[in-house]
Amino acid sequence: MxxxxxxxxxxxxxxxxxxxxxxxxxxxxxxxxxxxxxxxxxxxxxxxxxxxxxxxxxxxxxxxxxxxxxxxxxxxxxxxxxxxxxxxxxxxxxxxxxxxxxxxxxxxxxxxxxxxxxxxxxxDTESEYDEICCIREALEGAAARLAAARITEAELGRLDELLQESHRSMLGDIQGRVATNRAFHEIIFNASRSERLIAMINDFREFFLNEQVLVKYSRRDTETAVKHHSDIVAALRARDGNRVEKLVRRHLEQFRRRARKSRLTQG
The missing domain is CATH 1.10.10.10 (Winged helix-like DNA-binding domain superfamily/Winged helix DNA-binding domain)
Structure with a gap:
């Protein structure tokens, strides 16, 4: 076609x-x-x-x-x-x-x-990109809050495995890092058990080409992102909805800043 x-x-x-x-x-x-x-x-x-x-x-x-x-x-x-x-x-x-x-x-x-x-x-979705990122932060933050009360031990165990994969992954393995990051976030928002919220998040996730952003991540950026994931899992295990929502929003805000910088560089 x-x-x-x-x-x-x-x-x-x-x-x-x-x-x-x-x-x-x-x-x-x-x-x-x-x-x-x-x-x-x-x-x-x-x-x-x-x-x-x-x-x-x-x-x-x-x-x-x-x-x-x-x-x-x-x-x-x-x-x-x-x-x-x-x-x-x-x-x-x-x-x-x-x-x-x-x-x-x-x-x-x-x-x-x-x-x-x-x-x-x-x-022109480029002109709306920053706004779309803010919407994503709100949606995934809300999902994480709900997940704190609903996530299973099996799901927490899978998040631990993904954390270990993140620690072992090579900086240049962009596709592997993208797959691990995507799986990590999917487990969390699916654990919200809110079908409507999950559908909304999936609609917005298609706007984000993580490969284009992660390729610009330095080793320090990557280490910071993995530390965020570790803190998020700890808050979920503690069933602390307020904290995990804040952590997810902070984590995605960093992605938004890096994405903006990446797009300005490409432009």
Whole structure:
């Protein structure tokens, strides 16, 4: 699947191409002629065709929604990109009904906004990033407070294991550190046993590309984060809801400061 924003450049069309692969979207900026662009579209369509039965409209809408949402949040479809229902349907080889539902969900997520001339435009989430981080701090802090009274011994034991993994992990093992950090936070907010709160947290967690931030962490930053995790586990084991909420919010505030610095450096 390709979502294309194009403009003429010295007799060529400069296309921003987003192709669905087995690993998700691939962003590739490249100048192509109209002829070569048509050839690529044909190749993508051939890869999408297969003998598998067609999914239901609801499943198809969810597939389109999830792929577009991921591409937008990961910066593979850039802000201010215009998406047109008919074009997206053609590129996904889908009918317009599931695409319309997917776009409606993106509008409700505030990831795209309707345009007066038709279609929708991807919003600039970069300008809201600091605000979104503050919301995350409040939500995960509240979840930690609830978890203090509801977390099980088995869950506390798993947090201890993740702490040990954090101590053993190498500074350059970004993917391993991301996986450990994600698992640590998931155990805590899932221990809140609040389905509504968990759903809200999961919605916001997709905004945070931890790899981009952790790669900027110094050894001291990493040691501080691991110390925060240790303090959080101790407060949970003591069933101290007030303290653990404060600790989680302080921990995520550090992430927000580092994320802001990282994004300013990249800019």
């Amino acid at each position: 390709r979502v294309i924003a194009s403009r003429p450049v010295q007799g060529y069309f400069f296309e921003r191409s987003f192709r669905v692969s087995g690993k998700g979207f691939i962003n590739a900026d490249h100048p192509v002629t109209p002829a070569s662009g048509s050839r690529v579209v044909g190749q993508v369509r051939q890869r999408q065709q297969g003998s598998r039965p067609a999914p239901s409209a609801n499943n198809r809408a969810d597939q389109v929604y999830q792929q577009l949402r991921k591409a937008i949040l990961h910066g593979q479809i850039l802000s201010r990109t215009r998406l047109v229902e008919a074009e997206v349907a053609e590129q996904f080889d889908a009918s317009r009904t599931p695409v319309r539902e997917a776009i409606s969900r993106l509008i409700r997520d505030r990831l795209v906004t309707p345009l007066a001339g038709g279609g929708v435009e991807v919003v």
